[in-house]
Amino acid sequence: MLHPSRLGRLTLLPRALSAMAAPPAGASGQAGPCFAVEGPGSDLVCFTLSAGASGRPEPRCFVPAPGRCYSLCVPAASSVPMARLHRRLQQRLRQGPFGRCRVLGLLCYGAQAALEKGFLIQDPQGGPETERALEELLRGLGELPPLLGVYEAGERGELWQCLWALRGAGGRELLRRARVVAAEEPPLHPAVPGLSHAAVFHSLEAARSVVEQCTSFIPEATAVLDLVDKCPKQSKKGEFPVIVIEGLDATGKTTVTQSVNDSLNALLLRSPPACISQWRKTFDDEPTLIRRAFYALGNYIVASEIAKASTESPVVVDRYWHSTAAYAIATEISGKVQNLPPAHHEVYQWPEDLLKPDLVLLLTVSPEERIRRLQGRGLEKTEEETELEANSLFPQKVEESYKRMENPRCQEVDASPSREEVLRTVLYLIKKHCGSL
CATH class of the missing domain: 3.40.50.300 (P-loop containing nucleotide triphosphate hydrolases)
Structure with missing residues (x-):
């Protein structure tokens, strides 16, 4: 079970299990994935993952407690199935339990893999029904089980990403834990x-x-x-x-x-x-x-x-x-x-x-x-x-x-x-x- 004091959560669909489970930045000298949240203003809010509890600030894209944040991403390559899946998610996030949430665009990018597109979902109330609905949505997306990234608070209030693989009968397996830190906007827009x-x-x-x-x-x-x-x-x-x-x-x-x-x-x-x-x-x-x-x-x-x-x-x-x-x-x-x-x-x-x-x-x-x-x-x-x-x-x-x-x-x-x-x-x-x- 996750500690109830976590500040927010981020859900990710992988480009491939091996890519998303790669070591975070600093763990093996390789650059980890970067993320960019789109809006509501004209600037991107960017963050990345770090192996340790560095003094770098957290990104400005998570609502404060008791609110929670989630997101869904799919590979953004020239693939018709992935493009349709992204569209399906976009439509589903406008309905039902997500109606009270604010949905922003999210990009996941980096040197090791292709761009991923998705949505950052800000739930200002942070009720458990949003998480349950998201997990149900993820489990129903297809044959390949999506990954679930949970962002939780550390002892000093910092954010950590716990990357989970959803398994059958409601189970899940932890694949990675990494610190979330702010990052500079890239010279070129990630898309x-x-x-x-x-x-x-x-x-x-x-x-x-x-x-x-x-x-x-x-x-x-x-x-x-x-x-x-x-x-x-x-x-x-x-x-x-x-x-x-x-x-x-x-x-x-x-x-x-x-x-x-x-x-x-x-x-x-x-x-x-x-x-x-x-x-x-x-x-x-x-x-x-x-x-x-x-x-x-x-x-x-x-x-x-x-x-x-x-x-x-x-x-x-x-x-x-x-x-x-x-x-x-x-x-x-x-x-x-x-x-x-x-x-x-x-x-x-x-x-x-x-x-x-x-x-x-x-x-x-x-x-x-x-x-x-x-x-x-x-x-x-x-x-x-x-x-x-x-x-x-x-x-x-x-x-x-x-x-x-x-x-x-x-x-x-x-x-x-x-x-x-x-x-x-x-x-x-x-x-x-x-x-x-």
């Missing part, structure tokens, strides 16, 4: 290294492999793959220019794309294309990994449409790869804008196997104007549109990600003036970069 594997796809095959894993539980995935497989492997642009219009929701993309289309006597295309747009709701309800793979494949289908259309007329595209990548980056990188991958990072580079446009225009308006337009639309919102309205940092990160895109980069256009003035600016840029039409 940055994994972006190109789990959120931003730089090839058709990478996105296709994810959607292919979904055919057993998403019937529409098979239809998407059939459409993709009918497209040329490497679409090539025709002689007419291709102009992409990008921007946050409610920046005037629909109006501008239609106006430019009419002015140039062009063909207007959208990403995702009409042939798969009917399945957006299905994929929007899935984890980021699956959702982003779906939109990435949509870009390749649009590329085949662009290739054919640009042999006959100019082409205007309402959103393309930049949009898919910018929203993925902003979703995966928590906190402040400074947490984004630095400029010129590989995640901002255009995929080598995707047809490239001649010009990408990024429409921008002030945050106040964009929210006013959103409120006036009265349309059903996607999860990301809701996030855009609720979190002021999220649209800033999306827009900054747009601005860091390269090869091709975005040409920024202030969409605040009148429709006629914005159209004049856009047509001037098209003529400047694409020549006479």
Whole structure:
């Protein structure tokens, strides 16, 4: 039995039993895992594990007694089962006995293993029913028994992690005990290294492999793959220019794309294309990994449409790869804008196997104007549109990600003036970069 004076508890699902049971920092000269709690502010609260009772301070992410803290984590690699498990946990933690708790994002990272994603659950009352519900949840997750990390108070009030393996019939085995100490925020956000594997796809095959894993539980995935497989492997642009219009929701993309289309006597295309747009709701309800793979494949289908259309007329595209990548980056990188991958990072580079446009225009308006337009639309919102309205940092990160895109980069256009003035600016840029039409 654990001493009732413990201050908080942390529950972890392992990337592998051997990795999580490795000696803590200082026990054998190897670095132990690090943890980062996301929010509620814009900074990460980081901590790590130490072999002894050092004088370093405890992290600021545990509620004081009688409250208790818990968490759940899963490997964040490009694995469809793990992505779905993370999503399942996210949904379960919004229900039942967890309704009184505050749930924050948690990342587990380190040099020895891949990133893990999860949730820090702060229970201000610290009642036993929360722990019982969490253990029941863990035991019902699948064949591999998850690990349970319990954070308890030492004699001097310090925090210790006791790592347990859950066994049958309600038993458990202690695997490790290590001191919890505060750590500095890493130079790069812990999620940055994994972006190109789990959120931003730089090839058709990478996105296709994810959607292919979904055919057993998403019937529409098979239809998407059939459409993709009918497209040329490497679409090539025709002689007419291709102009992409990008921007946050409610920046005037629909109006501008239609106006430019009419002015140039062009063909207007959208990403995702009409042939798969009917399945957006299905994929929007899935984890980021699956959702982003779906939109990435949509870009390749649009590329085949662009290739054919640009042999006959100019082409205007309402959103393309930049949009898919910018929203993925902003979703995966928590906190402040400074947490984004630095400029010129590989995640901002255009995929080598995707047809490239001649010009990408990024429409921008002030945050106040964009929210006013959103409120006036009265349309059903996607999860990301809701996030855009609720979190002021999220649209800033999306827009900054747009601005860091390269090869091709975005040409920024202030969409605040009148429709006629914005159209004049856009047509001037098209003529400047694409020549006479």
